Amino acid sequence: MDVVLLTSILSNTNRLYRPWGPYQLAWYLREHGYQVQVLDFLHKFEKSKILELVSKFIGPETKIVGWNCMFMPGDEKWWIKLICEEIVPVLRRRFPHVNFVTGGAAVHQVNRLYRNRRVFDYLFYGHAEDTLLAFCEHVYRGKTLPDTEIVLGNKVIRETVPLPHLRKRFKIEECAHIWHERDCIVPGESLPIEMARGCIFKCKFCRYPYIGKSKNDFGRRIEFVRDEIIQNHERFGTHNYYMLEDTFNDSNDKVNAFAEMSQKLPFRIGFAAYLRPDLIWSFPGQAEQLRAAGLVSGFLGVESLGEQSSRLIGKAWSGQHARAWLPKLYHDIWQGQVTFRTSLIIGIPPDTREDLYATHQWAVDNGLPNWKWHVLNVNRDHQSGWISEFDKNADSYGFDWYTEYGKTRWKTAVMTWRDAKNLQAELETLGKPHQMQDCWGLIERGTFGYDLAEDKHLLIVKMDRKDAATRRGQFLDAYYDRVMALPA
Known part of the structure; x- marks a missing residue:
C-alpha cells in the first residue's frame, strides 16, 4: 500500500459515520495511480487493535501515513493524546521509512499542541486533493516538494501553494467520486x-x-x-x-x-x-x-x-x-x-x-x-x-x-x-x-x-x-471483519 489514511469522527453523541475528506483524497490519489487504504472508526477500537489494523497495511512500499484530525470541540483531548503520544510514536519506531502527515478541520489545534515536529513530518492546511497528490509525486516520483512554511516549528503545506508540475488541478465540478x-x-x-x-x-x-x-x-x-x-x-x-x-x-x-x-x-x-x-x-x-x-x-x-x-x-x-x-x-x-x-x-x-x-x-x-x-x-x-x-x-x-x-x-x-x-x-x-x-x-x-x-x-x-448499542457493535464488527479480510 502506498498511502494509509487514518480517520474517525468524534462527537459527544457517540455516532458512527464516515468523514468525507479521507475517502475523497483516497479516490483522487487512486485516480492518479496510487494504492490507498483508509481505516475508519478507529476511536472505537482499543490501542492494540488500532495498531493491528494500521500495521497490516504498511509495507516496505508504504511511504505516507496520514491522520485526519476531525472532531468536535471538547471531545478530542483523549483522542489527540492517544494518536499523537501513543499510536504515531509506536508506528514511527516500527516503520522508520514512513512520512507521517496530518490535516483536517482541527489541524491548527494539533499544530499548537505538538510543535517543532514532535509528531508529524508535514501538516496540510485546507483542501488537500492537489497538495497531497503533489506530495506523493515528490515522495514516489521525485517531483518537486510543494512549498512549505514553518508554523510553530512544524512544516506546513497550504492548499494555496503553487504546484506548477501538476498537469491539472482538482475541480469539484468534475469530481466523479466513487466508493x-x-x-x-x-x-x-x-x-x-x-x-x-x-x-x-x-x-x-x-x-x-x-x-x-x-x-x-x-x-x-x-x-x-x-x-x-x-x-x-x-x-x-x-x-x-x-x-x-x-x-x-x-x-x-x-x-x-x-x-x-x-x-x-x-x-x-x-x-x-x-x-x-x-x-x-x-x-x-x-x-x-x-x-x-x-x-x-x-x-x-x-x-x-x-x-x-x-x-x-x-x-x-x-x-x-x-x-x-x-x-x-x-x-x-x-x-x-x-x-x-x-x-x-x-x-x-x-x-x-x-x-x-x-x-x-x-x-x-x-x-x-x-x-x-x-x-x-x-x-x-x-x-x-x-x-x-x-x-x-x-x-x-x-x-x-x-x-x-x-x-x-x-x-x-x-x-x-x-x-x-x-x-x-x-x-x-x-x-x-x-x-x-x-x-x-x-x-x-x-x-x-x-x-x-x-x-x-x-x-x-x-x-x-x-438495542442501539448492540447494533453499533454489530456494525463495527462487520467493518472490522471486512478490513481484516482485505489483502494487504
Missing part, C-alpha cells in the same frame, strides 16, 4: 455525499474560510452525483445520505435540479442537509421541492430570535420571521414528515438569559422537533488558522476579555463565556425531554437498520439505547 471496495462499506450503510463547496454567506461568528462565494460556484455536476447514488444503491444498498454542503439550498435552481434527478431514480433516497430557513421562506415552493427530493431532516441555522442579535450576526430574518414561520414550516407545510434541528447560539449581544429562556419555551410550546444550543466562540488569538469577523473586530461588536483558569474568554455587558456555558447546560437539561431524533443522528440510524419514517417521531429519551 472503492477497499473502503469496506457495510450493506445498507448511510453515506456522506458532496454536492458543492463553500458558502455564499458571511455570518459574523463563522470561522469557515470558504465563505462569501458566488451562487452556483464550486458545484458538482448533477450527473456525477446521480451516478454515485445509483452505484451506492446497486453495490451497497445505500439510500440514506449525509449531504455535505455548507448550504444545500443556497440556489433554488440547484434544489430543483436535485429534486428532478432524485425523483427519476428507480428507488427512493433520504438525506439530511444544512439549510438556510430564510431561503426556504424566500423561494415559494422550495419547501415542497426539498421534501420531494428526499429531505428527511434539516439543520437550520437560526442562531437567535432577537431582532438586534440576529441583525448583528447577519441573519436579520431570524429575528423578524423565525418565531412565527418555523412552527408553520414543520406542522403545516411539511406536516411533521420532515424534521429539523434549530441551531441556537448563546452569547450574541444583546441576548440576555431571559431572552434565551423565552426561546426555549417558544420551542416547547410550538412542538418543534429538535433544537440545540451552542456557546458563542470568540477567539482573541488572531494567529490561529481560521478567524471570524467577531474574532478580528471583537471590540466593535461589544466584546471584552477576562481570564479564567489561564485561558482568555469573552464577555459582554450582559454575559460572560462562563455564564453562557452554565446556561447551555441548564437549557439542554430543560430541553432533553422534548428532543426528537433529527438530522445526522436520524440518518445514522438508517445504517443500523432502523425505519426512519418511524424514528423521525421518536423522542431521544425513549430510544432503546441497549
Whole structure:
C-alpha cells in the first residue's frame, strides 16, 4: 500500500459515520495511480487493535501515513493524546521509512499542541486533493516538494501553494467520486455525499474560510452525483445520505435540479442537509421541492430570535420571521414528515438569559422537533488558522476579555463565556425531554437498520439505547471483519 489514511469522527453523541475528506483524497490519489487504504472508526477500537489494523497495511512500499484530525470541540483531548503520544510514536519506531502527515478541520489545534515536529513530518492546511497528490509525486516520483512554511516549528503545506508540475488541478465540478471496495462499506450503510463547496454567506461568528462565494460556484455536476447514488444503491444498498454542503439550498435552481434527478431514480433516497430557513421562506415552493427530493431532516441555522442579535450576526430574518414561520414550516407545510434541528447560539449581544429562556419555551410550546444550543466562540488569538469577523473586530461588536483558569474568554455587558456555558447546560437539561431524533443522528440510524419514517417521531429519551448499542457493535464488527479480510 502506498498511502494509509487514518480517520474517525468524534462527537459527544457517540455516532458512527464516515468523514468525507479521507475517502475523497483516497479516490483522487487512486485516480492518479496510487494504492490507498483508509481505516475508519478507529476511536472505537482499543490501542492494540488500532495498531493491528494500521500495521497490516504498511509495507516496505508504504511511504505516507496520514491522520485526519476531525472532531468536535471538547471531545478530542483523549483522542489527540492517544494518536499523537501513543499510536504515531509506536508506528514511527516500527516503520522508520514512513512520512507521517496530518490535516483536517482541527489541524491548527494539533499544530499548537505538538510543535517543532514532535509528531508529524508535514501538516496540510485546507483542501488537500492537489497538495497531497503533489506530495506523493515528490515522495514516489521525485517531483518537486510543494512549498512549505514553518508554523510553530512544524512544516506546513497550504492548499494555496503553487504546484506548477501538476498537469491539472482538482475541480469539484468534475469530481466523479466513487466508493472503492477497499473502503469496506457495510450493506445498507448511510453515506456522506458532496454536492458543492463553500458558502455564499458571511455570518459574523463563522470561522469557515470558504465563505462569501458566488451562487452556483464550486458545484458538482448533477450527473456525477446521480451516478454515485445509483452505484451506492446497486453495490451497497445505500439510500440514506449525509449531504455535505455548507448550504444545500443556497440556489433554488440547484434544489430543483436535485429534486428532478432524485425523483427519476428507480428507488427512493433520504438525506439530511444544512439549510438556510430564510431561503426556504424566500423561494415559494422550495419547501415542497426539498421534501420531494428526499429531505428527511434539516439543520437550520437560526442562531437567535432577537431582532438586534440576529441583525448583528447577519441573519436579520431570524429575528423578524423565525418565531412565527418555523412552527408553520414543520406542522403545516411539511406536516411533521420532515424534521429539523434549530441551531441556537448563546452569547450574541444583546441576548440576555431571559431572552434565551423565552426561546426555549417558544420551542416547547410550538412542538418543534429538535433544537440545540451552542456557546458563542470568540477567539482573541488572531494567529490561529481560521478567524471570524467577531474574532478580528471583537471590540466593535461589544466584546471584552477576562481570564479564567489561564485561558482568555469573552464577555459582554450582559454575559460572560462562563455564564453562557452554565446556561447551555441548564437549557439542554430543560430541553432533553422534548428532543426528537433529527438530522445526522436520524440518518445514522438508517445504517443500523432502523425505519426512519418511524424514528423521525421518536423522542431521544425513549430510544432503546441497549438495542442501539448492540447494533453499533454489530456494525463495527462487520467493518472490522471486512478490513481484516482485505489483502494487504
